[in-house]
Amino acid sequence: MSSWLFSGFVFIASVVCLLSTKPSILLIIADDYGFHDIGYHDSEIRTPVLDKLAGEGVKLENYYVQPICTPTRSQLLSGRYQIHTGLQHGIIWPAQPNGIPLNDTLLPQKLKELGYATHAVGKWHVGFFKKDYTPTQRGFDSFFGYLTGSEDYYTHTRRNGFPGWPECKNWEGVDLHHNEKVVRTENGTYSTHLFTQKVIDIINQHNTDHPLFVYLPFQAVHEPLQVPESYLMPYMHIEDHNRRIYAGMVSAMDEGVGNITKALRTKGIMNNTVIIFSTDNGGQILNGGNNWPLRGWKGSLWEGGIRGVGFVHSGSLQNRGSTCYSMIHVTDWYPTIIHLASGDVSDMELDGYNQWDTISSATPSKRSEILHNIDPGVTIFNQTSAFRAAIRVGDMKLIIGDPNNGSWIPPPGMPCPGHCIVNNIPSNGTWLFNITADPEERNDLSSKYPIKVKELLERLHAYNQTAVPVRYPPPDPQANPALHNNAWVPWNEL
Incomplete structure (x- = not known):
């Protein structure tokens, strides 16, 4: 065998070895999950799986997100403050032609460059009016989930395209997608169970020659308040109707995370997987959530709207079983995850900081302020x-x-x-x-x-002085699902 051919084999083998030693990453987002609603915050709601993962990892007790859904998700995926993406006003409603700007390189795009298999399961909610804004066009190898901000847990349909505009109040359509195809075969399947199983399938089918990135933004525990009756049984003592159903929804999510970690162990990659858990905003007290003892709730700039539940679980943490009180922000996940993937963001204009040493080793936070x-x-x-x-x-x-x-x-x-x-x-x-x-x-x-x-x-x-203009366009009549076989899909391809 010639020396150049042998050298080529050595190089390829080295690349494969490097890829396989990078950690897999599971990034879980709980929707509208209250600060008080996890077991280790003295909640009456039982979360044994989350408590165990957090207890074996590092709890983040000075961790901040945004008050509402789209801004948090946009900052998580772009690593940039919402004043730098034009999304500083509110969520993206289904009929709005809006999204994270296409010139922003999203986290999965960067991870793909670093050899990761990338998959998203669950809620998108950062724009879909054009195909270019959908998950599989923005770095994910696969997507199974919904594109809007909320829907029915069983029928997977969404009603109302934009509040305050009577013309689209009764717009309704299916919003469940596998990659770029509408899924109409899961009517009756509870979304927490459905999304859990899809993640398990991804893990089971994963080629371990490459590291895995799974982004799991659960629908749970956002309204509507829906859960299989069996999850209500431990909470029959809770008199408040909304709180009782909400508690059951939390338990279903906790069980789902447990089933996913079992799949990681069975696959043999749990020890080399970093699990990041985060809320997207404060709990909605009108729908069962709670942020006690913090002030305010979802939608507010008080601590109850922006201080999140967060933790990291990983065998590579040096400070396992501890609590981190250093300042951490949702934009920090982008550079932190890219650091774990052996990547470099020095040429990018990010607002986040690599906080791995702070989380893992209790070194001082690189962050002294949060906008x-x-x-x-x-x-x-x-x-x-x-x-x-x-x-x-x-x-x-x-x-x-x-x-x-x-x-x-x-x-x-x-x-x-x-x-x-x-x-x-x-x-x-x-x-x-x-x-x-x-x-x-x-x-x-x-x-x-x-x-x-x-x-x-x-x-x-x-x-x-660094902010870009707010983008909050009026609804587009062409978004009406009735024009698209009664489904929420991209509608503007001009």
Whole structure:
């Protein structure tokens, strides 16, 4: 055998060896999952699988996401603040021609460059009006799930294309897809079970010569409140109807994660898999979720809307069984995951930081501040929404404008110590909190420290100088599922 041919074999073997030693990554997102609703936060809801994974890994107790669905997912997948992608106002509604800009390289695209098999199962919700914005066009080898933001857990149908526009209130269509094909054969299959099984199938069929990336944004535990009756039995003591169903939904999700980890062990790759678990925003107290003792809930810039449940499980963690109190943000997952995949993001304009050493070894966080958001408001249908913004620098957090409801809501049935319900929050206020000393945001320091308020306002102004214009287009009549065989699919291919 010639020396150049032998060298070629050695090179190929080295590449295969390198690919196989990279960790597989399972990234799980729980939808509308409350800060109080995981077992290790003293919840009455049972989450034995999540508790065990978190207890064997590193719990993140100073971890931040966004107040609502699309902004968190866009920041997770792009590694960029929403002010830099134009998604700083709200979610993407089904009839809106919007999405993460195509010039942003998404996380799965980068991982594919690094030799990963990439799969997404569950909720997309970052744009689908054109085919180019759908998961299989943005780095995923396969996609099984739904493109909009919510739907029925059993029929997998979605109604209403855009709120406030009567013409599309009754638009309804199937929203379940395998790659680019509409799936109509799973009517009656509960989505948590369906998505769990699809991930298990991916694991079972995976070629271990390559590392695996699975993105699992569960539908659970977003409304509508639906769950098989068997999951309600442990919670019959919960009198509140919504809370009882919600608890069952959490249990179904917890069981699903357990079944997936069993599949990883059976496949023999659990020891070389990094599991990241995150919420997408605070729990929705109107639909059973709870964020006690934090203030506010989904949709607000109070801690209850943006402080997330998060943990990492991996055999390579040096600090296993610990709790991390360093500042971590959802944009940090992009560079952290690429670091785990032996990649480089030094040439990319990201807002996240590689936090692996902080999580694994308790080194100081590379992050000293978090821009929670700057939403200038939008005008649509002759109605203008309110301005609001928030930033955290070190221990101090500034909120200005309209942060949304700032009540403290205990779980149903728990007595409310001290003051809980707040009904007189001004829509143009200014609040300053020492979040480290006062995570419940009970002591406004804005009048006491005006210089600090001015300092944080200047930081907000500096960020705003880098912001791109908000993209929040009106609904497009061509999105109507009735025009597309009663399915939610890309509709604009011009």
